[in-house]
Structures are given as structure tokens and as C-alpha cells.
Amino acid sequence: MKKLTRMIAVLLTVTMMVLAFAGCAKKGGSSDSIKIGLVFSLTGGTAITEESMYNSAVLAIDEINAAGGINGKKIEYVVKDYATDPDTAVKVVKEMILQDKVAAIVGLYTSASRVAVEPILEEYEIPLVYPTFYEGEEPNDYVIYTGCVPNQQGDYFVPYLYENVSHNFYLLGTDTTYAQGINAQAEALIKELGGKVVGNELVSSDVTEFSDIIAKIKSTCGNDGCVIYANLNGDSGTAFYTQFAAAGLSDKYTIASFIMDESFSTALGSAAANTYASVNYFNSIDSEANKAYLSAYGAKFGEAKAAAVTAVGEATYDAVYLLSKSLEKCGNDITTANIMANFAGLSFDAPQGTITVDGDNNHIYCKARIGLVQADGTIKTVFESDDVIKPEPTK
């Protein structure tokens, strides 16, 4: 019996060692292909949102490979799941860099995961293409941002609402730097336009009970119309929309939010109808490029999935194409310095229209769009800026 226990101990050690060695065996990309890494939450809290991102990345890679690849080289890719956890993101990004030896990485959704991997990108000097609209930051030297930043959403949103909905604004947001920034920006714009801020409230990110705030909105806005400028995160946002509609306020006042997109509006159903959204891409955009993108997406992943493609999905599609163009410019000299340098001024005819990378800050020039949520959950574009807007990520 004692022998057995000792055997177990030895066995345990041996298996652990074997497992450890298993990690060493892999080899990097070959000479007739370029290896890139994709990192998305395939599991975890944001997996539903990131599904369209992951699918779009795969779609873009397949399209590029079918068209002959990059300078005759095929794109090879590895996928990693970061499970909406920044620590896992760090781990898998390190794995892709050190074990899989990828030339560049596309992916990530949450800001926490982006912030967490930035030091690793700096240390190993590997570029990341980050395809999410977000709060803006001091641009990192190794990150290309293909989502829009607040100035590309808000600068037209507030004036549009002022013209078309009401001069009164009730600002509401989750107590984060993101919502604080957006609401401060809105407040300044409203003052400039001569509108009135009737309320300004920040709530903690766990709040899902809005009866007191709804009562406050009722009493302060009265019978005048009012824009409820609500930038609430995740569950908090869902709860607010539902309770707002249940209180019967949807006819009197109008919600407008940065956070609204197709996945959110479909999930909310009728509670989201007739509210406003603002982002650079809506699924319903009526252009050849967008139709081609969505039909290819539908053919590959199903029509129902194509209807759930959101701005982040489209931004990921753009991200892969922009990266491939940058790699193409590198020729046979694929180094991080070259990849990053080639991004500057790069243009792509994306489903949302032509986008261009701003060499000064690694973000993209894109158009601002405002959408009105329809009863069936689709978002109709009601406004589109005439020209692309310069990104100002630190504003």
C-alpha cells in the first residue's frame, strides 16, 4: 500500500513535468505564411458581444486568403479565449507572442484587458489592433485602434438631439471615467447650444433599481419633453431601459445612449424602441460594401447571426483588412516597426464607408452616425456626418 502512495507521488510529478514540456514543443510561423493571433472572449461575460468580432475576423482572413493572401503568403491564425478576464488576457497574449510567435494580434474588447496587455506589447514589441469603440486614452505605440472614440460619437449627437428632440437634457451615467467623460462633454455642448441640463446623475455600476431616478426624472422634466442622455453599463443599462418603458415614460421623454447597439436593442425588444444611438456603424447601413459584408457573413455563419453584427464586429473586420494592408506594404521585411509605420495614412473601404488611420494617434477617421431604434430591434440611420471626423482620443 505504501508503495502505491509513493507511486502516486512519483506519477504526479512526472505528469506535471510532461505537461510542462508539452508547452515547449510548438514552432513559429513558416516562410510561406504569416501568423497572426486572434484573442476574443469565447467564454465569459462578454462572449455574446465578442462573437460577431471573432466571426468577422475569421471572415476577413478567409476572404484575404481566398484572394491570394498577402504578397502570395497566406494568413495563418491562432485563436485564444481570454474569458473576459484581464489576467487571462495577459496570459494568452504572452502565449501567442512567445509560443506561437505571431507577427501581430487582433482582438480584445474590455478596456481592462487592453490596459493589462499594453505592457506586454511594449516589452515584446508586438502590435495589437484593438477593434472596439472605447473611452479614449493616450495612444500606445503598439496599438492601432479601429473603433471610434467619444468625440466621433458625441460631437454630432448632442446637437442633433437638441435640434430634433428637445432642448432639455437629463444626464445619467455609470460612475466610471468613461461615462463621466461623455457626460461632461455633453454638458459643455448643451451649454454652448443654449440648452438646459435639468439633471446630472452618476450611479454606481451595480445599480439595477431605478425607481427613485425615474421619479426624479418625472418631477424635474414635467410635461416638457426631455432627452435622457443615459450612458449606463451592461445590466444597469438593461434595467434602466426596461423600467423606464414600464413606467410609461417612453412617450414623454426620449432616451439617447452611446451604449445602444443592435445586440442591446434586440435583447431589450420593445423597451428600446424609439430611443437614439450613436456610433460609427449600424447594421442597417445601405451601401454596397455593407451588403457584401453582411451577405458574406450570413453565408458563413447564418442569416440570424448577420442581423446581430454590431459596430465592434464591423470594426474587427476593418482591423484585419487594415492589418493585411499594412503587412502587404512591408513586403518581405515584416517587423513591428514597419507594421506600425505602414499603418499611418492607410485607408480601407469598409462597410461603414472609407476609414483612414490617423498617423498621429493610431486611431481612425470615420463618420459619425445617429440611429433610431425601430420596433423590431434594428437601428435606422437618421443622421450621417458629411465627412469623416478626426479622432481625438485624449479629449
Place this chain on the structure above:
Amino acid sequence: MKILKAFKNLPVNRYIDMAILLFLLVFPFCSSTYWIYVMSGIMAYIIFALSLDLLWGYTGLMSMGHSLLFGAGGYMIGIACSYINKADWVEYEKLTWFLSPLSSEVGAFIMALLLPALISFIIGFFMFSGKIQGVFFSLITLALSGVAELFVINQSKYTHGNSGITVISRTLISDSKADRMDDFTFYFVILLFLVLAYAVCMLIVHSRVGKVLQAVRENESRLTFFGYKPSAFKMLIYTVSGAMAGLAGVLYVRTQGSVNSTAVGINLATLVLVWVAVGGRGNLTGAMVGTLVLQIAETVLNSVFSGISADFAQYWKLVLGIIILVIVFVIPKGIVGTVIDIQQKARDQKRKDAILSKEE
């Protein structure tokens, strides 16, 4: 001869301890940088699991919010690093009075150990002097961990909210990039801390205090009857455990190069419970084995599954979950607990046989 005999009579888990030490010593010489990094993180987690085993395994206090202390340690380093290196989101000029030690690198390291100890002392003081026991202790600690997560997110002035803080990785005290060690050296720094932490645990467990703690676990009212004051002992071990969890937090954050709200959250608090439960409670070895096995399994499964096919990748967590469930169902005492049981039975049988043969 005597030493050999003593060695032979050691409980089986001490052999496993030695095997683990040997494994950890040899590991970096035959592994890639990536795996050295992964194992550094795992060793930090092992220290964390050991700190919980002192509390749960030996004293019977099932803390469901131990990550609160882990994260408190990590965040001290994070705040200090962002202040000293003037991160671009830092808008404040000076740290508030109780965070002022964080303006120096050494101060931050000391704070990272002292603050978790202080937090656990205060929590312990109110709970144990209020005679809060059993499941109520667990629930309160669970709630505290949830509260801490929100607190950290909402105090974005210092913590950068949801986004978290980047820190200089692979240094022990310094916050300058120039002092960065390579993965190999840093691995041994953490290993050294792990050995120290293990030694401290062994000392506590085998001291008289350790015996009293186990008595608290077995029958607290009888201990009171003997004239001991269980609450004092519980407070002591909770404080020590807190400081150790803080140390683990520091080392983990230094391995990762960032700290964020998940470090104090319920998720991590549950994970560490699972590691200790799977490995086996109350023998220190279990905490180490559980963490090692599950963390390696997690890393390998994630990598293997996404290597097979991307559609397959999302099932790695399911498989890991099933493995954990099976272990907890089939061997509720955990891996090491069961191994010890088997050895104990064998030894008892031997003794019985010896007595019987003498009688004949």
C-alpha cells in the same frame, strides 16, 4: 539511521511536498519563457492558497472572500506604481494621508503586507468578538469581497476604475523599468518567497498555537471551557493569513504587470476555495497540489482546445468544471487528503497485524 527512520515515518504528504519543491527547482531549466512566466504566477497563487488553508483547513474558518486581501496587497503596488511613474490618467497631486506611504517603493511593499493584515484584523475583531461563526462568517466575507470589487471600480481616482492599473513587472520593490529582472531570475525570487511562506505555515501549524487552532476547528466550546479564548487565536491567524494573501497579491501583480478589479472580486475568491478543496484541506500540501494541478490544467486545456479548433475552444471551461466536480464528488477530502487516508489505513493495518502476530 535515526534520520532515515524518521524520514520513513513521515506522512505521505511531506514526500509530495519534497517532490513539488524538486519539480519547481528543476522546472525553469527545461521550460520556455512562457511556461516560466505561467509557473511564476501559479507559485504566487500557491502562496495565496496556503494562506487560505491556514484559515479554512486548520482553523475551520471558511473565508469566501479571501481575494479581498489578495487584491488589497496588489492594489497597493498598483497605486504606488501609477503615482511614482505618473501614469497618464493620474490627476491627483498628492495621495491622501493613509496612502502616503505609497509614495516610496519600499513603503508600498510594506503597506501591501500591512494593509491586508490590518483589514483582516479589523474584520476579525468585529466578527470574532461578536461570536460570528460558521456559515455567517463565510457569507459576510463573501459580501465584503463583492463590496470591495465595487469599491475599487468606483474609486477610479486612485484605481483607474474598470480599466485597472499597469505596474512594472518582474521587480520586487522597485518601480523602474531598469530594475526589471528576466523571467528566469524572477521565478526564483517567487520560489524563495514560496519556500518562506511554506516554512512559516509549517512553524505555525506545528507550534502550540497551531494545535489550539485545530482545536478551534474541532470543538470551539470545549476549548472555551478549558480557559482558552478562541477569538484571540482566530484573530491572530486571520491577520497572519491576511498578510500572506497580501504578499501573494504583490507577487502575482508583479508577475502579470497589471492589477484590476478581478483581483479583489468574488471570482478569484471562489477559485482559491476550489483549489484548496480539490487538493485537500488542512495539510498545506493539498493547497499546493490543488493550485498546481488546476492552474496547469486550465492553461493547458485553454491552449489545447483553441489549438484543435476555434469552435471547440469555448468548451475548455466546461471540461475543467466537470473535472473539478468529479474530484469533489468522488474524493470529498481532496487529492492529498485521500492519499493521506490511504497511507493511514495501511499503517494502521500494519500495526494491527504486528499486534495480532505477537498475540499468537
